[in-house]
Amino acid sequence: MFNYSFRWNQALAALPQMLDGARVTLGIALQSMAIGLVLAVVLTLCRRSGNWFAAAIATGWVEIARNTPGLFQIYMAHFGLGAFGIHLSPFTALLSGIAFNNAGYLAENFRGALTAIPETQTRAARSLGLSGGQTFQLIVLPQMLRIAFLPTTNQMVWAILMTSLGVTVGMNADLAGVTQELNARSFRTFEFFAIAAVIYYLITKAVTLAARLVAWRLFIY
């Protein structure tokens, strides 16, 4: 019934390679979050702008990002754009796909956070003579980012895990890609992927912990 014999030596010997992959994974996740955060602020501004065209594009983005599989979004970045003659490398396609997804989810988190900031904050700022832009930048944005901080760390965890979808577009330098190649050569599937899972787990735990520390330092009020 059960005749698979575990052999860990080979997998453990490949650990340095896998850790290199983990570094790439973390790098993609961090970059995708940085891009996603900036885009989410832009989407939020579009949705608040009162310009129906900008609002419609932003809403469409959020709808697609949140209601279609992440895999589909990465596929579209790689093969979809390829159909239009735009060829992204596996790395760029993976990064774009995840950043697209992050932006959509984060924009929605921001929308929720904005409802928690009383309208009177804006009134008070405007009555002091601050312009609309200054009010958003100095009064609304900092409070919005604070309220949305926990859901944002959640999205960061998602971004890390989503990088594993890169194997489907030929990404071979990240943790999932490296693991998949080692597996293909050795067929020690369980051992390699078990180790990869532990590494993913440790990365996300470390990121969550780091976020807590940042929050503790940053949000003293």
Added chain:
Amino acid sequence: MIEIQNVRKSFGSLEVLKGIDLTVHKGEVVTIIGGSGSGKSTLLTCINGLEPIASGRIVVDGIDVHGKGTNLDALRSKIGIVFQQWNAFPHYTGLENVMLAPRKVLGLTRQAAEEIALKHLTAVGLADKLTVYPTRLSGGQQQRMAIARALAMSPEYMLFDEVTSALDPMLVGEVLDTLRMLASQGMTMICVTHEMKFAREVSDRVAFFHRGVMAEIAPPDALFGAPREPETRAFLAATH
């Protein structure tokens, strides 16, 4: 000088201001009393252009507040307003709350803004709360900080919208003392208030609003001592 000429305003089908005329001169303290929904708070937010008006005119020092092309941000820096809900900015300390507008709107250096902020926070009795975030302040302290924040812009006019209504009764006195101090320094003020004793004591004139109309305006002794209109009499009888 603030000149309010036949101002009308509606929220949907509800007309909240039905042709208000009022002129407030430099150095004058005018308080507005009246029941809820009488339009008194709405009038204040119209004066600094936070709310549009349907018709009429509000002119502040010769500038038409709701005129096309009026620079509202510039105008607002000389009309301070303090609300019932004090609206401290929670992510800034007491000092930063007060420094913000002088730095960003008037373009002062950090040092100059800090000096001004310190002066006004000291005047309202918060010199020991400079580095404290608003969540650590009582309602009365937050309200005094909001007053200092408005004063730091060196406004020529101050509008107070029921600034003690949301406060614990124990804390009302400290905020009213701050307003008394300002009045004694010659600040031009329009105060919407439910504090009758205070209105009687600091005002040059008291206006009674009733259902969107200014039913009566008179010096405090006359309005409280011998109200002309039946609505004023009924309101004063109910609040005493």
